[in-house]
Amino acid sequence: MHTPLCDQLGIEFPIFAFTHCRDVVVAVAKAGGFGVLGAVGFTPEELEIELNWIDEHIGDRPYGVDIVIPGKYEGMDANLSADELTKMLQSMVPQETLEFARGILSDHGVPVPKDGDDNALQLLGWTEATATPQVEVALQHPKVTLIANALGTPPADMIAHIHDSGRKVAALCGSPYQARKHADAGVDIIIAQGGEGGGHCGEVGSIVLWPQVVKEVAPVPVLAAGGIGSGEQIAAALALGTQGVWSGSQWLMVEEAENTAVQQDAYINAGSRDTVRSRSFTGKPCRMLRNDWTEAWEQEENPKPLGMPLQYMVSGMAVAATHKYPDESVDVAFNPVGQVVGQFTKVEKTSAVIERWVQEYLDATGTLERLNEAANA
Amino acid sequence: MHTPLCDQLGIEFPIFAFTHCRDVVVAVAKAGGFGVLGAVGFTPEELEIELNWIDEHIGDRPYGVDIVIPGKYEGMDANLSADELTKMLQSMVPQETLEFARGILSDHGVPVPKDGDDNALQLLGWTEATATPQVEVALQHPKVTLIANALGTPPADMIAHIHDSGRKVAALCGSPYQARKHADAGVDIIIAQGGEGGGHCGEVGSIVLWPQVVKEVAPVPVLAAGGIGSGEQIAAALALGTQGVWSGSQWLMVEEAENTAVQQDAYINAGSRDTVRSRSFTGKPCRMLRNDWTEAWEQEENPKPLGMPLQYMVSGMAVAATHKYPDESVDVAFNPVGQVVGQFTKVEKTSAVIERWVQEYLDATGTLERLNEAANA
Numbered sequence: 001m002h003t004p005l006c007d008q009l010g011i012e013f014p015i016f017a018f019t020h021c022r023d024v025v026v027a028v029a030k031a032g033g034f035g036v037l038g039a040v041g042f043t044p045e046e047l048e049i050e051l052n053w054i055d056e057h058i059g060d061r062p063y064g065v066d067i068v069i070p071g072k073y074e075g076m077d078a079n080l081s082a083d084e085l086t087k088m089l090q091s092m093v094p095q096e097t098l099e100f101a102r103g104i105l106s107d108h109g110v111p112v113p114k115d116g117d118d119n120a121l122q123l124l125g126w127t128e129a130t131a132t133p134q135v136e137v138a139l140q141h142p143k144v145t146l147i148a149n150a151l152g153t154p155p156a157d158m159i160a161h162i163h164d165s166g167r168k169v170a171a172l173c174g175s176p177y178q179a180r181k182h183a184d185a186g187v188d189i190i191i192a193q194g195g196e197g198g199g200h201c202g203e204v205g206s207i208v209l210w211p212q213v214v215k216e217v218a219p220v221p222v223l224a225a226g227g228i229g230s231g232e233q234i235a236a237a238l239a240l241g242t243q244g245v246w247s248g249s250q251w252l253m254v255e256e257a258e259n260t261a262v263q264q265d266a267y268i269n270a271g272s273r274d275t276v277r278s279r280s281f282t283g284k285p286c287r288m289l290r291n292d293w294t295e296a297w298e299q300e301e302n303p304k305p306l307g308m309p310l311q312y313m314v315s316g317m318a319v320a321a322t323h324k325y326p327d328e329s330v331d332v333a334f335n336p337v338g339q340v341v342g343q344f345t346k347v348e349k350t351s352a353v354i355e356r357w358v359q360e361y362l363d364a365t366g367t368l369e370r371l372n373e374a375a376n377a
Numbered sequence: 378m379h380t381p382l383c384d385q386l387g388i389e390f391p392i393f394a395f396t397h398c399r400d401v402v403v404a405v406a407k408a409g410g411f412g413v414l415g416a417v418g419f420t421p422e423e424l425e426i427e428l429n430w431i432d433e434h435i436g437d438r439p440y441g442v443d444i445v446i447p448g449k450y451e452g453m454d455a456n457l458s459a460d461e462l463t464k465m466l467q468s469m470v471p472q473e474t475l476e477f478a479r480g481i482l483s484d485h486g487v488p489v490p491k492d493g494d495d496n497a498l499q500l501l502g503w504t505e506a507t508a509t510p511q512v513e514v515a516l517q518h519p520k521v522t523l524i525a526n527a528l529g530t531p532p533a534d535m536i537a538h539i540h541d542s543g544r545k546v547a548a549l550c551g552s553p554y555q556a557r558k559h560a561d562a563g564v565d566i567i568i569a570q571g572g573e574g575g576g577h578c579g580e581v582g583s584i585v586l587w588p589q590v591v592k593e594v595a596p597v598p599v600l601a602a603g604g605i606g607s608g609e610q611i612a613a614a615l616a617l618g619t620q621g622v623w624s625g626s627q628w629l630m631v632e633e634a635e636n637t638a639v640q641q642d643a644y645i646n647a648g649s650r651d652t653v654r655s656r657s658f659t660g661k662p663c664r665m666l667r668n669d670w671t672e673a674w675e676q677e678e679n680p681k682p683l684g685m686p687l688q689y690m691v692s693g694m695a696v697a698a699t700h701k702y703p704d705e706s707v708d709v710a711f712n713p714v715g716q717v718v719g720q721f722t723k724v725e726k727t728s729a730v731i732e733r734w735v736q737e738y739l740d741a742t743g744t745l746e747r748l749n750e751a752a753n754a
Contacts, residue, residue: 002752175650176719195572196582204649205573205582207604207613208716212649227584236584236613238748239741272581272589273552339585342553364616365745371615372742375379 001234001361005189005221005243009034009145009168010062014244015234015354016191016223018066018148022050023256027350029061036064036148040125044133051141064146064170065138067131070284071152073308075127082130086123093121093310097303101314104296110321110328122316126282126309128155139165146170146189151200151284153178153185160186172225172246174202174209176216183217190217191246194226198249198338200286201226201277207240214241229340231360235368249338254350262326264347266335272342281319281334283311289335293318378611378738380620382566382598386411386522386545387439391621392611392731393568393600395443395525399427400633404727406438413441413525417502421510428518441523441547442515444508447661448529450685452504459507463500470498470687474680478691481673487698487705499693503659503686505532516542523547523566528577528661530555530562537563549602549623551579551586553593560594567594568623571603575626575715577663578603578654584617591618606717608737612745626715631727639703641724643712649719658696658711660688666712670695 003014012032019025025035037054039047047065054063070076074092075085098121102112113120125131135158138144147154147162148170154162162169163186170189173179179190192213194206202209206226214222224237225246234245252259253267266289276290280297283306288294293315297305305311312319315334322333348356380391389409396402402412414431416424424442431440447453451469452462475498479489490497502508512535515521524531524539525547531539539546540563547566550556556567569590571583579586583603591599601614602623611622629636630644643666653667657674660683665671670692674682682688689696692711699710725733 001748003748175648177648194582194584196585202650204716204719205571205584205604207571207583207610208573208606208649208719211607211609212719227582229585230588232588232617233584235616235745239612239616239745240609241741241744271552271554272585273579339581342581342585342589362749364618365749367618368612368616368742369746369749371378371380372739372746 001238001244001358003238003243013354013358014223015357016064016244016246017251018246018248019251019257021251021256021258022054023258024251024254024350025054025063026057027254027256028251028354029058029063031351031354033354034062034064034146036066036146038066038150039131039134039138040066040068040150042125042134044137047134047137051138051144055141055143058143060143062143062145064148065134065144066148066150067134068126068150069128069131069152069154069158070126070308073127074310080129082123082127082133085127085129089123089310089313090121093306093314094303097306097314100303101317104293104332105318105321105329108292108328108332110325110332113317120317121313123309123313124316126312132158135162139167148172148191153181153187156185170223172200173213174204176212179213179216179222183220187220189221189223191223191225192242193246195277196339197226198275198287198341199336200282200284207236210237210240210242226338227340229343231357231362232364234357234361235364249340250353251350252337253344253347254353255347256350260323260326262330263322263333263335266330266333267337267341267344268346270337270341272339275337275339275341279305279311281312281315281336283308286336287338289337289341291331291333291335293332293334378615378621378735380615382620390731390735391600392734393441393621393623394628395623395625396628396634398628398633398635399431400635401628401631401727402431402440403434404631404633405628405731406435406440408728408731410731411439411441411523413443413523415443415527416508416511416515417443417445417527419502419511421514424511424514428515428521432518432520435520437520439520439522441525442511442521443525443527444511445503445527446505446508446529446531446535447503447685450504451683451687457506459500459504459510462504462506466500466687466690467498470683470690471680474683475691477680478694481670481709482695482698482706485669485705485709487702487709490694497694498690500686500690501693503689509535512539516544525549525568530558530564533562547600549577550590551581553589556590556593556599560597564597566598566600568600568602569619570623572654573716574603575652575664575718576713577659577661584613587614587617587619603715604717606720608734608739609741611734611738612741626717627730628727629714630721630724631730632724633727637700637703639707640699640710640712643707643710644714644718644721645723647714647718649716652714652716652718656682656688658689658692658713660685663713664715666714666718668708668710668712670709670711
């Protein structure tokens, strides 16, 4: 599965692993893939600590950092500093929505932060004002060779700045239209994420989306996302013209991940029909396990989810509870994951996942080769 | 792409083409694939005429017939004859729903059938009572070697009857759970249709669904459906362990099809995001182009779609108008199609489609082979 993109990035396998855990970034890199750390939840100071740790443990291997600057979000045209924007956005959260969210948690016996609590209504990295300092931190680390934007085309000056520092830019998309915008802006690697995918995704399935995006942006390399959890699925992705895969769900299910045992059990027990595209955590459609939290925001009589980034400022308390009170929050936890969750039966070592994927890939492509040989015989 | 299933069925390519047009069945067979005629809209007498025509033109090639006996539908436990069931179901259609449907059409300038019109409230083949005579007709035709059920597991006695006559049974599914039910009932070929697919489909994307179904029912052969419109997509399907593909959308876009030019233009102009899973035509979620008809049934204040087969008895007037008044009905027509519609740029000859798919398949698998050779070099 070694494609030209592997040589450009100096990796063995075109397996890009999106994760919030620094340990997984390192383990993926050591197994021949390319780890990408999701930065959205870290302050610049916290991110600096994470990247220093990765630098110390990853040897001479490269890795990436993923930020979130949505194409559209509340306050994007306000031209405010991070602190000013945070204050403005905090003032925009309706008390009714906040009380509703607290009520879901307290009804499930989950401790709820009070007004004025440091953990309440944090903005995190969901805007250009708050993501830009994260990029600045990342660019101080020479082994960071790729900055990816999870939602929308990165701002033009940011792309230029990253390029000037000798790094590549990647961006996710869910349609050929978005892919074209990325390519026109100078994005180096387009990640086409099908509707099967965990986290933010569109409605078009991977098997249809991937080749459309490949055709739209050729010769810009495309990574396949949405539904990657085996080497067979990588073979399918490469057959459809992509140069590699971008996966997220699988790395929630490795020993090196920080996901709680409760969460990993939930993933193991879930089938592919137990996920839902819900706006209840981030304000934009995001695939996750269906539970009492996601259902509550669907009820006609209840407050609707706010826009991005307001909704995450509210749902952040549920996200925090997912980690702090895993048992109490089991029915209201944030469990982002793709439909590929239906394949998961156990927690594996990261290196074992990559070895398995490579073997499955060889088996799948070997089957195709034998079919061709038999047809020619 | 010649798989063991090809030898079992005596065909060159494992390309199964679902179509309502007898000409397409013949053209697919002559090009090396396996055509399957959708019977739901034909009376037994009409079906007999279609199959006789196919028999005369198809030479010694085999073909299939597709029926619809849903796993659940209104009146399924009534144990009535076809005529009695039709009368009972007709009496169950609320006048309000019927008037609403007529209103959508007349608002668009489409002539509307009156009460008592022969074209109003027809049941067609959507039940065991009305599909069984279709099967009886099909089994009188020796070149029919496969009976497929589009929704649900066929009744046990019907499977036995088809097997006794020396034919194979296929059935569509959208989950491993349904696939298991099919396999346990003795279905010979399982068709796994991802959420991308046109017509009735579930929510799980093909890239995730196909390998799950293959694993669930092995060694029963699986056909991949949902998102098939190129040879690359066939290569992906075979890489994921299926033994062939079941396609529908593509055969709306061939010269031999009876689809109107208006409809084919609509497909050419549509992107993958212009389809919707709607209950507005058949009562169950079915993927089609979004238009004024599908939108009208989504409005809060309007009547909801009825269950299957009641809704199609109502929507039948829109389906008839699609063919009879193509220009007037352009915004309310029934245009079932999968997300693969975004790939369509022209109407082709059936033989040209199959030749193209074979070449694209060889190109895609050739690319994978060269990657493996380079990695081993």
